[in-house]
Amino acid sequence: MEKLQGEVMEISGSQMVIEALRHEEVxxxxxxxxxxxxxxxxxxxxxxxxxxxxxxxxxAALHAADGYARAxxxxxxxxxxxxxxxxxxxxxxxxxxxxxxxxxxxSGQVPITMIGTDAFQEIDAVGISRPxxxxxxxxxxxxxxxxxxxxxxxxARTGRPGPxxxxxxxxxxxxxxxxxxxxxxxxxxxxxxxxxxxxxIKKAVEAIKNAKRPIxxxxxxxxxxxxxxxxxxxxxxxxxxxxxxxxxxxxLRYDDPLLLGMxxxxxxxxxxxxxxxxxxxxxxxxxxxxxxxGKLSEFAKHAKIIHVDIDPSSIGKLVDxxxxxxxxxxxxxxxxxxxxxxxxxxxxxxxxxELLSRYNDIHPLKYEDxxxxxxxxxxxxxxxxTLGDKAIVTTDVGQHQxxxxxxxxxxxxxxxxxxxxxGTMGFGLPAAMGAKxxxxxxxxxxxxxxxxxxxxxxxxxxxxxSKTPVINIILNxxxxxxxxxxxxxxxDKRYSSTDLNMQPDFVKLVESFGGVGFHVxxxxxxxxxxxxxxxxxxxxxxxxxxxxxxxxxxxxxxxGTLYNMMLDYKD
Amino acid sequence: xxxxxxxxxxxxxxxxxxxxxxxxxxxxGYNIDSLTVxxxxxxxxxxxxxxxxxxxxxxxxxxxxxxxxxxxxxxxxSCEFVEKEMALIKIPLKxxxxxxxxxxxxxxxxxxxxxxxxxxxMVADDTPRVASFLKAVKKYNPTEIVMGGSVAMDL
Numbered sequence: 001m002e003k004l005q006g007e008v009m010e011i012s013g014s015q016m017v018i019e020a021l022r023h024e025e026v027x028x029x030x031x032x033x034x035x036x037x038x039x040x041x042x043x044x045x046x047x048x049x050x051x052x053x054x055x056x057x058x059x060a061a062l063h064a065a066d067g068y069a070r071a072x073x074x075x076x077x078x079x080x081x082x083x084x085x086x087x088x089x090x091x092x093x094x095x096x097x098x099x100x101x102x103x104x105x106x107s108g109q110v111p112i113t114m115i116g117t118d119a120f121q122e123i124d125a126v127g128i129s130r131p132x133x134x135x136x137x138x139x140x141x142x143x144x145x146x147x148x149x150x151x152x153x154x155x156a157r158t159g160r161p162g163p164x165x166x167x168x169x170x171x172x173x174x175x176x177x178x179x180x181x182x183x184x185x186x187x188x189x190x191x192x193x194x195x196x197x198x199x200x201i202k203k204a205v206e207a208i209k210n211a212k213r214p215i216x217x218x219x220x221x222x223x224x225x226x227x228x229x230x231x232x233x234x235x236x237x238x239x240x241x242x243x244x245x246x247x248x249x250x251x252l253r254y255d256d257p258l259l260l261g262m263x264x265x266x267x268x269x270x271x272x273x274x275x276x277x278x279x280x281x282x283x284x285x286x287x288x289x290x291x292x293x294g295k296l297s298e299f300a301k302h303a304k305i306i307h308v309d310i311d312p313s314s315i316g317k318l319v320d321x322x323x324x325x326x327x328x329x330x331x332x333x334x335x336x337x338x339x340x341x342x343x344x345x346x347x348x349x350x351x352x353x354e355l356l357s358r359y360n361d362i363h364p365l366k367y368e369d370x371x372x373x374x375x376x377x378x379x380x381x382x383x384x385x386t387l388g389d390k391a392i393v394t395t396d397v398g399q400h401q402x403x404x405x406x407x408x409x410x411x412x413x414x415x416x417x418x419x420x421x422x423g424t425m426g427f428g429l430p431a432a433m434g435a436k437x438x439x440x441x442x443x444x445x446x447x448x449x450x451x452x453x454x455x456x457x458x459x460x461x462x463x464x465x466s467k468t469p470v471i472n473i474i475l476n477x478x479x480x481x482x483x484x485x486x487x488x489x490x491x492d493k494r495y496s497s498t499d500l501n502m503q504p505d506f507v508k509l510v511e512s513f514g515g516v517g518f519h520v521x522x523x524x525x526x527x528x529x530x531x532x533x534x535x536x537x538x539x540x541x542x543x544x545x546x547x548x549x550x551x552x553x554x555x556x557x558x559x560g561t562l563y564n565m566m567l568d569y570k571d
Numbered sequence: 572x573x574x575x576x577x578x579x580x581x582x583x584x585x586x587x588x589x590x591x592x593x594x595x596x597x598x599x600g601y602n603i604d605s606l607t608v609x610x611x612x613x614x615x616x617x618x619x620x621x622x623x624x625x626x627x628x629x630x631x632x633x634x635x636x637x638x639x640x641x642x643x644x645x646x647x648x649s650c651e652f653v654e655k656e657m658a659l660i661k662i663p664l665k666x667x668x669x670x671x672x673x674x675x676x677x678x679x680x681x682x683x684x685x686x687x688x689x690x691x692x693m694v695a696d697d698t699p700r701v702a703s704f705l706k707a708v709k710k711y712n713p714t715e716i717v718m719g720g721s722v723a724m725d726l
Contacts, residue, residue, distance in 0.1 A: 126587060131598045135641040138586060155641060189583055189644045313635035316628070 008180045013142045013173040014039040017106060020149035022049040023181045026077050028068060028437050029053070030061040030430075034081025035121060036108030039173035041079070053433075053466045056458040058085050060430035062092020062105060063456070067427075067434030069101050070417045071392055073226065075156050076101070076434065081108040083121030086167075087128065091424060093163050094132035098421025099247060100224055102161035104152045105133075111171035112140065125167045134162030139169065142177035150182045159192030160311040161224055192310060196327030196335060204282075204306045204323045205339045211280035211304075213352045214240045217263065220247030220420070221285015221309060225329035228413040231284060232256075234337055239346025241356055243271040245286050246420045250410040260356060261365060264292035265556045266402040269363035269565060272556065274356050275300060276563035283307040285329050288318045289421070290558075298561040308332050363554070363567055365406055374523060376400060376475040376546040380407040382523070383445060383473065386530060392435045392442040394418065396428035396452030399481035402552045404447045414439075426455030432470040433463055443471065443534060450476040450500050453541075460513040463539035471533045472541045474506060477548045485551050489569065506543040515539035573624045575604070577654055577723045578634065583642040584610055584617040591640050592619060601625060601633055605656075605720035616644055622721050649725035657695040657719035658704070662711045664688045671711060678704045689714065 011019065017040050021029065028051045033041040044052050055061040058080045065076030076096075080089045086107040096103050110119040126138045135155050137148045145168075152164040208214055222231050228251045235242050235258045243263035244251055252259040261268030263275055275281065281303040286292065293299040296318060306323040307315050315324045325332055367377040380403050383391065393408055394417040395401040401418055410416055417435050419427040432446035453474055463470050475481075480498040487495050507517030516536045518529035526544060533540035554565040582588050589608060596603050604622040611618050623633060630648075638646045662668075665688070675681060678701075680694035694704050698721055705716060 127590070130587075130591060130594055140586065187641075190641050311639070313632065313639050317632060317635075 008178055010176055011179050012039070013139075013145055013168070013175050013177065014043040016142070016145045016177070016179050017149065017168070017173075018043045018047050018049065019179060020146065020153075020181060021077065022047075024075065024153050026050045026075070029077045029079060030055055030064040030068075030434065031079030032058045032061055032081065032085060033079075034083075034085045034108060036082035036110055036170045037079060037085070037106075037168070037173070038108075039170065040106070040108070040168070044079075053462065053468075055430065055462045057456065058088035059091050059426065060456050060459045060462065062089050062103070063095065063424070063427050063430035064434035064462075065103050065105070066092060066096045066101050067394060067417050067431030068438045069096070069103055069434070070099075070431070071414050071435035072438035073414065074102070074438070075153055076103040078103065078105045079107075080105065081121070082110055082125065083123050085121075086123060086125045090128060090132065093129055093165060095419050095422045095424045095427060096163040097132045097134065099419065100161050100220060101163065102156040103163040104156050104166065105163060106166045106168055108173075109138070109167045109169040112169045113171065115169065126165070129165040133165045134160075136165040136167065138167045139172050142172050142175035145172065145177065146179055146181055150185055151187065154185050154187075155190065159190075160314075192328075193312075193326045194310075194328040194331050196308065196325040196332035198335065200323060200325045201332060201335050202339070204325060205336060205343060207280055207304060207306060207323055208238070208240075208282065208340065209343055212349075213278045214280040214282060214349065215274050215278040216240055216242035217275065217281050217283040217286055218242055218244045218248040218251050219284065219286025220245065221329055222248050222251045223413050225285060225310070227284070227330040227333055230330060230333040230337060234333060234340060237337070237341050237346065238344045239349050239353065240282070241274060241349075241353060243267065243274060245289070245292055246405050246418065248286070249405055249416040250413045253411050254409040260360070262405055264289075264562075265294070265558070266406065266552050266554070267556075267562075268360070268365045268406075269554055269567065270356055270360040272562040272565060273359045276561075278303045281305045285309055287314050293318065294556045294560050294562045298563075367550075370547065373547045374521070374526065374544055376477070376550055377403050377407050378523070379473060379475060379526065379544055379546065380404050380447065382526065383530065384409040386527075387443055387445065389415070390443055391415075391445045392417065392439050394428050394432040394435055394444070394446045396446070396448040396455075397423045397425045398449045398452060399477075399485065399550070399552050400447045400449045400452075400475040402482075403475070425452040428452060429456050429459045429463070429470065429472060432472070433459065433466070433468045436468050436470060444469070446470055446472045448472055448474050449481060450474055450478060450503060451480045453506075457509070460510055460515055460539055460541070464514040468539070469537055470539050471530070472539070474541065474543045475546050476503075476506075476543050477546050477550065478503065479548060481550075482552070488549070488551070489557070489566075506541055510539065510541035513539070515541060517541045518543065520544045573626060574630060575622065575624045576630050576633075576648065577652065577721060578621045578623060578637070579647040579723055579725070580619045580621065580637050580643060581611065581616050581645040581647070582619065582640070583644065584615055585642060588617070588642050589619075591642065592621075592637065595636055595640065596623075599632070599636065601629065605718070607720040607722055620720070620722050647725055652723045652725040654698055654721050654723040655695055656698045656701045656721050657693065658701050659683065659717040660692050660694075660705070660708055660713045661689050661715040662692065662708070662713050664690065666711045668711070674704070674707060680704065
């Protein structure tokens with residue numbers, strides 16, 4: 001089907017899907033077939049524009065597309081069938097929506113003539129996906145399909161990115177229609193604001209000039225906007241220290257002296273003190289999540305706030321903002337940076353930086369290493385020392401996720417892939433596969449827990465079949481560790497349903513899929529296992545027995561204040 | 572403190588758009604006091620008039636979240652507008668209609684229809700005036716009241 005751009009073809013709805021993906025230069029699709037989407041899969045079989053990777057569960061297909069999108073900055077694409085295929089995918093949509101990840105998900109649907117009859121594998125898919133996507137479509141006629149697909153990709157990647165769901169009835173996939181993929185797009189009702197208001201930008205620069213204790217509060221929007229290098233430059237020329245949210249890790253290099261570390265519930269002492277004592281908070285694309293702010297009435301009490309965000313509804317949602325700027329961060333910074341260079345003297349904040357550096361000296365981010373038992377933090381650091389910028393790091397959700405965010409030496413944006421907003425266990429392995437397809441020259445490391453890994457363990461098969469080497473490192477403490485930690489701190493050690501003493505033999509498990517596995521109980525064994533895993537070229541699983549009762553510290557208890565952190569826990 | 576607010580939303584008149592808006596209110600815990608919807612003549616758009624209430628932060632979020640919906644063309648949250656509401660009231664014929672005529676005149680009301688043993692009166696007026704009419708009409712022991720919800724036009 002070699003056709004020139006703009007040429008009109010008479011093709012089926014299924015062929016239109018393939019052609020649209022070709023025009024969007026999609027290189028990989030993750031999915032799982034089924035009755036309602038079989039016509040589309042028949043066309044997948046006949047084409048060679050993109051690679052299709054069969055996952056072993058629809059949820060994993062979406063997380064893989066999500067991991068691909070986060071690691072590449074491109075739109076991730078997934079196919080699922082109707083009914084249970086779609087409902088399995090919902091967690092993936094919600095995960096991507098909470099973290100503003102661009103995706104297009106196409107689900108099969110029963111034929112239009114059967115919608116509403118409780119047909120086999122029928123479910124009101126757009127009704128279910130509505131609150132967890134940026135936008136969705138039910139395609140009623142093949143003539144609408146080219147426009148809808150064009151809009152879906154456009155909406156997913158522009159403005160505040162997010163997943164778009166297209167529900168495609170089976171009879172529409174068989175209908176023949178005219179296909180001409182629109183080259184440009186202009187939607188009557190959707191026009192994201194990209195350029196920041198110049199007067200507001202000037203006022204913000206003026207506020208920076210007048211501040212004594214300014215701080216950059218960097219959120220996921222920095223990564224999404226592709227503004228990391230501008231932010232690095234901004235920090236360098238202004239001498240203003242910065243904190244990163246979980247989603248913004250990798251914006252500044254880990255060894256940048258201006259980086260105070262991660263902020264929030266498990267942020268560093270200096271980052272949280274910096275936020276609490278600043279007189280000006282310069283927020284670039286964060287969303288003032290409760291895991292960052294703690295108790296709102298005590299959050300940034302002494303600070304004026306500049307908030308740059310592409311989503312107006314993010315501004316002033318939880319915290320009053322003094323200098324709101326709606327726009328694409330990259331665009332705004334291009335205007336702001338020359339003014340900052342000209343007007344801001346980095347020496348001015350010397351005292352402020354010194355104060356912060358004293359805070360860091362008093363309570364640095366730390367853990368007590370041991371020779372008897374492997375500390376989970378050591379594993380993260382050791383992988384960082386061994387692989388550094390050669391690795392792309394994904395995680396599941398829980399203690400290991402926080403330790404990874406705290407201790408991995410991140411050096412570039414999109415090196416870090418983690419489910420922040422929704423906190424989806426089972427995200428790591430499929431996301432690590434997607435990330436590997438996005439950054440093929442990197443080693444894909446998935447830090448996971450003995451709880452999380454079992455939530456999508458079947459994807460070991462996908463990794464083997466699709467030749468996607470992913471190294472899973474289980475920080476195995478035989479616990480649902482984060483819940484256990486809360487039970488220790490706040491529930492008088494009543495370990496309700498968190499003890500995971502019953503476990504599979506992870507090494508035999510991964511071997512049964514055709515991968516390689518390693519049991520690790522000493523540091524020497526770990527080094528050898530990591531080396532062997534890298535050399536194996538197949539999916540690997542390193543089961544590291546770590547200190548059972550290790551806690552993630554420091555910690556701001558939920559609803560607590562940032563300046564009042566729990567720094568130690570003594571039994 | 573909760574404030575009452577009338578918001579007009581102009582949206583693409585397409586499949587599922589009302590569900591997006593009502594779902595937004597339900598999902599985020601916002602109030603809907605009344606909601607009316609009808610196509611805007613000679614366009615592909617519909618106008619929704621939503622009467623809601625909440626504190627100023629909530630009201631700001633409602634406007635922003637409505638605007639964020641892809642099919643939303645415009646959100647009008649004006650201070651100056653004409654707001655009218657309609658009500659139909661069924662009164663049994665066995666009641667004495669003493670003074671009803673004068674009352675209808677006072678509230679721009681009419682007798683809209685009648686049956687074997689009832690009449691239906693209709694009023695269309697400002698929301699507070701409709702409320703006071705409904706209070707006054709109680710003495711005729713109405714058997715049914717249907718309210719239309721506010722429609723508004725900014726000035």
